[in-house]
Amino acid sequence: MVDGRLAVVAPAPGAQGAVPADPGLFGPTSVTWRVHADPLMAVGGLRALLLQSLHPEAAEGFAAHSRYRDEPWSRLVRTADFVALTTFGSTEQVLRAAAHVRRAHDRAASRDGGRRLDDPRLLLWVHCCLVDSMLHVVRRGGLRLDAAEADRYVAEQVRVAALLGVDPAHVPDDVAGLRGYLLDSRASLRLCPAAREAVAVVLAPPLPALLEYATPARAGWSSLVGTAFASLPGWARALFPAPWRAAAAVAPPAAVTSSLRALRLAGHGVQALVPALRGSPHEREARRRLGLAG
Numbered sequence: 001m002v003d004g005r006l007a008v009v010a011p012a013p014g015a016q017g018a019v020p021a022d023p024g025l026f027g028p029t030s031v032t033w034r035v036h037a038d039p040l041m042a043v044g045g046l047r048a049l050l051l052q053s054l055h056p057e058a059a060e061g062f063a064a065h066s067r068y069r070d071e072p073w074s075r076l077v078r079t080a081d082f083v084a085l086t087t088f089g090s091t092e093q094v095l096r097a098a099a100h101v102r103r104a105h106d107r108a109a110s111r112d113g114g115r116r117l118d119d120p121r122l123l124l125w126v127h128c129c130l131v132d133s134m135l136h137v138v139r140r141g142g143l144r145l146d147a148a149e150a151d152r153y154v155a156e157q158v159r160v161a162a163l164l165g166v167d168p169a170h171v172p173d174d175v176a177g178l179r180g181y182l183l184d185s186r187a188s189l190r191l192c193p194a195a196r197e198a199v200a201v202v203l204a205p206p207l208p209a210l211l212e213y214a215t216p217a218r219a220g221w222s223s224l225v226g227t228a229f230a231s232l233p234g235w236a237r238a239l240f241p242a243p244w245r246a247a248a249a250v251a252p253p254a255a256v257t258s259s260l261r262a263l264r265l266a267g268h269g270v271q272a273l274v275p276a277l278r279g280s281p282h283e284r285e286a287r288r289r290l291g292l293a294g
Contacts, residue, residue: 039267
């Protein structure tokens with residue numbers, strides 16, 4: 001460990017002096033590769049954003065130092081790109097990406113009351129919301145992970161939190177610990193004004209006129225956000241405005257599960273028809289780097 005962050009060690013030379021292909025932070029045998037290659041990653045990311053918004057300090061820091069109002073799509077894309085890069089990137093790419101995020105947090109530090117965006121408490125909250133959301137959505141949508149594999153995923157993700165500056169000793173490393181952390185956080189959660197504004201942008205981000213009026217993009221996005229919201233735990237949904245809760249209440253848990261399974265099947269279908277959409281660019285590059293099929 002270096003300065004509270006987990007050190008990532010590059011592959012050592014092989015017996016003949018050749019350096020093996022670099023698997024990065026996780027590698028193809030990890031559970032993280034399986035989870036983060038799933039078509040439901042977008043829904044998991046939206047669920048994470050909704051859950052993260054319930055922490056007032058995190059929401060206010062985000063609102064004060066983010067350009068999400070002007071660039072909502074680029075903000076979402078950057079977040080997805082960071083997850084994909086830390087999952088599939090080389091060791092050098094992962095370290096560079098983590099360093100970039102730490103520098104950005106340092107530049108945009110919120111000093112209101114002495115709090116900073118890189119406060120380990122806030123980083124831990126954001127991390128746990130993301131890990132819980134990804135795992136919940138893909139398992140509920142049909143990715144087969146047994147209890148041991150789910151625990152492995154949570155443990156693997158500690159490496160990312162450590163790279164961003166969270167002491168690994170404070171990061172949940174199994175499903176039970178993750179659930180316990182979220183439940184213990186409930187007393188400090190609420191939907192503050194900054195969070196309401198951010199959620200409104202997530203609900204209805206601006207679209208180019210052609211997409212808005214000539215395609216079903218708006219309806220498709222609303223469906224994704226609605227499914228993500230409905231997949232939140234009941235205690236989290238209860239903190240959102242009544243219209244949101246009412247809409248989610250119409251869909252019983254079985255219907256939410258069916259929606260997630262249908263979205264996952266559709267995603268796999270699109271990937272089968274369009275090879276260019278089979279995984280993120282980072283995943284495809286990782287497979288080339290490691291000499292893997294597909």
